[in-house]
Amino acid sequence: MSVPQVRRAVAALRGHAGRVNCVRWVRRRDGVALKVFSHRLLEFKLCEIFSCVQLVKSIPLKGHTEAVFAVDAVCQSDEPDFNVLIASAASDSTVRIWSRHGSEGNIFLMLGITYWLNKNDEFFIQFQKVLILPGHEDWIRGVEWAVCGEDLFLASCAQDCLIRIWKVCTKLKQLPETEDDSIKLKENIFTVKDADTSYAVSLESVLAGHENWVYAVHWQPSFSKDGSIQQPMRILSASMDKTVIIWEPDKESGVWLEQVRVGEVGGNTLGFFDCQFSPDGSMIIAHAFHGALHLWKQATINKKEWTPEVVISGHFNSVEDVKWDPEGEFVISVGFDQTTRLFAPWKRKEETEVTWHEIARPQVHGYDLRCLAMIGRFEFVSGADEKVLRVFRAPKNFIENFSNQSSDLPEGATVPALGLSNKAVFEGDMAVQPDEDEESFNTISNQYPEIYFQPLILTEPPPEDHLLQNTLWPEIQKLYGHGYEIFCVACNNSNTLLASACKASKKEHAAIILWSTSSWKKLQSLSFHNLTVTQLAFSPDDSFLLAVSRDRNWSLVVGSCEFKKFFTCCAYTDKNTAVHSRIIWSCDWTPDSKYFITGSRDKKVIIWGQCDLSVITEGNGLDSIKPCSTVLDAGDSVTAVGISRVLTPDGRYIVAVGLESGKIILYTWKQSGKEPTLADWTTGVEIDNSQSHALAVKRLCWRHHAGRAGHNDENSSKWLQLASCGADHCVKIFNVNRFAL
Known part of the structure; x- marks a missing residue:
């Protein structure tokens, strides 16, 4: 199998509003991947199906009353109109079976895992407990079946640090009788009544090599050779001891031995949660406790040498x-x-x-x-x-x-x-x-x-x-001075001054502290707000510092040399002049430092300023800064705003607005006269759901120059780039054609 060197995310499957606990590929018996299943957490109790080709949500399976934590499926037909059987397990202590028949069939919940209905008939399936396999001494974390010829093998792993392999064969194929004084494996026998067949289950091997909980065990995928499906006798295991091990039986003795061990050295992690083989067994991917994927590839010559490979990485929390x-x-x-x-x-x-x-x-x-x-x-x-x-x-x-x-x-x-x-x-x-x-x-x-x-x-x-x-x-x-957890920080454009603020429920704790970046000394403390300052922004010309707060107000600070203080408050809103009625989450400046923007939980976006902010000095701007735009209703709580430093060809400001729903909307704005008019805002682009964030947008930041990072564009002035981050754990880079706005 040829593997492309460039590995990147090709799509984001949106639909879940809670944490996804498990994903599974469903493959036809000829190896063609058909569907991917995932399921969400607790309050939604859903299992959803996504089409692998179209990448669109297809069918939610409702029924569980608690969080779904495990799901698996098997394709029962190789026909285009495939039949699939799905099993899901949840914290409601139930296992539910689902079935689909034909392209026009519907999925029906097998109530109490006893029966399902289709268009023509009623089928009854009865599940009965036939056997308990004792042995593990702690929680069992993973089980997986494998078919080798006419025999079944079951691998299990647990928090007792052990892996157990069980062999299931028909009673006629049980191990030959041995002498009475010799050691023989104990067999557990069960019978399938309808099939009138007995099966013998025996312990094939116990694998001890991990030094901590074993969280996952998987067989190498089966492959086709000369038209026949074969299952390689090869197992992959992942453990909290920070290692992943490949196990194989010795060709001569049949004893299962450790063949390859890979994993982490150092770091602050706690080990691996899951692992998988690639279809041909030449690569291993593992999911670590700290949210990262690890990928190793087998060397071409020395088959026991595995080297780390580049893989998609990123944050694993907001x-x-x-x-x-x-x-x-x-x-x-x-x-x-x-x-x-x-x-x-x-x-x-x-x-x-x-x-x-x-x-x-x-x-x-x-x-x-x-x-x-x-x-x-x-x-x-x-x-x-x-x-x-x-x-x-x-x-x-x-x-x-x-x-x-x-x-x-x-x-x-x-x-x-x-x-x-x-x-x-x-x-x-x-x-x-x-x-x-x-x-x-x-x-x-x-x-x-x-x-x-x-x-x-x-x-x-x-x-x-x-x-x-x-x-x-x-x-x-290290900079000490705040009394509570740091909440926001900003640096001026000349890199000489730092401003920071912390969480606060009182005015004395909501102070903004100014620091020198040359001496790292505290220069000044500014107390204007009554609650947490949520964002700070210096104007591009470094004349002003803007602060927005949970107290629903903003404050504007201007530099002053007369009083031997760096900054003094020159304008602010209060309960009489405030326009926002909820928390102001975000703010930004226009590139010419004439206007600034605020975005709030009240769904409002407002641009503020006056004809010339440069005339603002201490004490004369309290009433002169007013809204310069109509109030933009974004339709949802505004959590982030950002203004590009590059304008549209016709001289309009480009404004990005991020919402609590995860959407990002691009607007353009230009003051059309002394008074705000309805025509001053123009909607440019609303980023498609498949590309936007799944949860709240936390910050928006435009690249300061035209062009795309990493590209040598002949027409670089055409493109702008917008970086965004969100509560869905994602950092996204958007290419924006400014001529199309």
Whole structure:
């Protein structure tokens, strides 16, 4: 099987509103994939079918009263109008069977797993418990059948760290009788009444090799040879001990042995939840506890050598903030999965397509991360559910890989065990081979290799194990001063000033703190709001700082040198002048610093300003800033807004609005006169459901320049790029044709 080198997401199947617990491919017996099944959590209690070809929702299967946690299916026919049998299991302590017959047939729930109906007749299926297979001493986490010739094999795995293989054969084919004084396997016999056939079940083998709970066990898929279906005697297992093992029986003795062991070294993960073979058994993919996919490929010559491969990666919890670097070559995002991730476009020499990949994981934290701000191209500050702001600077290894530059920087970073700070690693600290230094074991890197940095030379995007360990950025500063969890942070465009705010229920805690990026000292504390400041934004010319808050108001701060203070409040709304009636979640500036925009839970989007904001000074702007646009009703709670720094060809501002439903809508706006008119807003594009977020949009950020990152467009002025992040764990990059708006 030829596998394409470019691996990317080709579609998003939307429909579930809760966490998806399981997916299964349904294959015809000739190996053609027909459908993919998934099921959602708790309140919806649904199993849904998606067409593999059309990628559209087909049929929801309703019936379970609690969360569905397992589903499987078998195709009973190779005909185009396939018959499929589905089994689902849920927390309501029931297993339900579903069946479909023919293209015009309907799916009927087998009530109490006893019967189903079709158009012509009524069929009764009775399930009876015939046997219990004891042996495991803790929760059983996975079971899977395999057919080998005329025999059935059942593999099971459990939290007792063991894998058990059971053999099921007809009674006529049971093992030959042995002498009385010899050891023989105990057989459990059961009979199928209707078929009048007896079966013998015996324990084939017990596999002990994992050191922690075994969460999944799978047989290598069957393949066709000379027209016959054959099942390879090969098992794959995944464990919380951070390893995945391939097991095979020895050709001479028949004893099952460990053949290949792959997995993680280091990192802050807890192991693997699931694993799968590729159809031809040449690749292994595993799903880790921390949400990542790991992929290994078998070497062509040495079949026991497996190497990590590039795979799709990303956040595994809500993504709270995303920012472009000033040059527009990559984006950095933070989320509730406690990681900071850097994504960049990648174009292979032999490929024409540009794909985006995670190329660094600068921060792996112990708290949920909520916000970040870029301080120049290779430096950023992040805020988390702690009272501290942390500043990170790109290491030499990242800069050399990214831009072939070299400077007096650390090679990389490592995070100590149980630590929250990334420690810089310099060239002299890195591990050396024992034959180069007899005392090499005395170095930290050799005593604790599982947590230490090794430099990379990236010729392709890094695999997951390198992302976990070798792409951290050193932490250069901590900023203390807030009394509660950090909620938002912003940096001015000259990279000299930082503003931050934390969660607050009182005015004294809702203060905005200003920091110097040269000395990292606290410069000023500004108290205007009564509740949490939800977003901060400096104007492009650095003259103003805008803050929006849970108290439904915004405040505008202007720079002042006369009073030896950096900023002083010049305008704000209060209960008498406020237009928004709910939390203001987001704000942004127009590129000329003349206007700013606010978006609120009350579904309103408003652009504010006056003829010339440059005349605003301390105390004279309290009543001069008013709405410059009609109130835009977005139709849903507005959770994010962003204004492009590049205008449409006819000089209109391009505004992106993100909603709580996950939708993103592009508008254009231009002040048509002194008073707002209904014609000032124009709807440009509403991003299709298949491309938008499945849950609330958390942040929208436009690339500062025209053009597409990673492309050498002849007509670069045609394209803009918009980065978005959402509660659905996704970071998305949209290409926007500004001539089409």
